[in-house]
Each structure stands twice: as C-alpha cells, then as structure tokens.
Amino acid sequence: MQVEERLKRAIALRKDDVFLRSEFARFGSPAQLSRAIRQLIAEGVLVKLGLGVFAKAKPSALTGKPIPVQPLEVLAPLVLQKLGVKVGASRAVREYNSGASQQLAAGIVLDTGRRRITRKLGFGKQTVAYESHHA
Known part of the structure; x- marks a missing residue:
C-alpha cells in the first residue's frame, strides 16, 4: 500500500x-x-x-x-502545543518546586491557564489531567 x-x-x-x-x-x-x-x-x-x-x-x-x-509527561505538552494551547506546570508541581509542599502530584497534571480542555490523552493506564484557573 x-x-x-x-x-x-x-x-x-x-x-x-x-x-x-x-x-x-x-x-x-x-x-x-x-x-x-x-x-x-x-x-x-x-x-x-x-x-x-x-x-x-x-x-x-x-x-x-x-x-x-518518550514518557507521556513529555509527549502530552507537545500535543497541546501543536493544538495551540499554552501549557504550564500544575499547581502541585509548582508548590513542590518552590519548596512550599513535600508532595508531588500523582499522575500527569498540566496547567492550561484559562483554557478548558476536554481532549483525552493517555497511554495504557496512564492519562493526562488538566488544571485550569479562571479569573
């Protein structure tokens, strides 16, 4: 073919x-x-x-x-960038990186700013969750 x-x-x-x-x-x-x-x-x-x-x-x-x-953590932000969505680290990851929290988020959570994303992304048992914050 x-x-x-x-x-x-x-x-x-x-x-x-x-x-x-x-x-x-x-x-x-x-x-x-x-x-x-x-x-x-x-x-x-x-x-x-x-x-x-x-x-x-x-x-x-x-x-x-x-x-x-590559791991889903690497690929998911690339997919969203291709779809025109700005992606940042989730609140839990930001708190962990700044030392405000000792807990690291389980699973993959991406901050999509004010955009609400409904697209399901995942592989196997791993899926991507989205976190958006409103004004």
Whole structure:
C-alpha cells in the first residue's frame, strides 16, 4: 500500500515524536489514511495517545509491545502545543518546586491557564489531567 509506505517514511524523517492526524491529510483520502494508520499501529510504528493523536513507538524493554518513544509527561505538552494551547506546570508541581509542599502530584497534571480542555490523552493506564484557573 503506497499511502502506508509514504506515511512510514514521513514519520521516520520527522524529528517530532507526536503527530496529529491532520498532519497526515496530504497522504491520501480519510479512508486510506485510517487504514494506513491502523496498519502502522499494528506494526508498532505508531501508538495512539488520543483521538487523532499519535506518537512514534518503540518496543517495550519489559513486554516487547509498542510503547511511546518518550514518557507521556513529555509527549502530552507537545500535543497541546501543536493544538495551540499554552501549557504550564500544575499547581502541585509548582508548590513542590518552590519548596512550599513535600508532595508531588500523582499522575500527569498540566496547567492550561484559562483554557478548558476536554481532549483525552493517555497511554495504557496512564492519562493526562488538566488544571485550569479562571479569573
């Protein structure tokens, strides 16, 4: 399948570790794209992080199953930046870094400023939570 090969080559050449489906639109029709992406996920070239959001994959050292090339803590802010959302450290992380708290937040929490984000991002059992503050 030509679309799949072109997609695989484009992913290999890009420095980005995360991709939005819209970035692949020029490679073919939506149906061709869906088939090609499904095939690349099956081959372990890509992993799905959310609706229309994918990351480069590598085999897990423990299980051999495909996992993202970088941890979700690194990839999630990159995805949001691509979507035009400014991201900062969560309140818990800021308090920990300033010495105001000894507790570090469990899980991945990103501060999205005043933007309310409903997009679900995650991999496996790990998901990203969002923290927004209003005026």
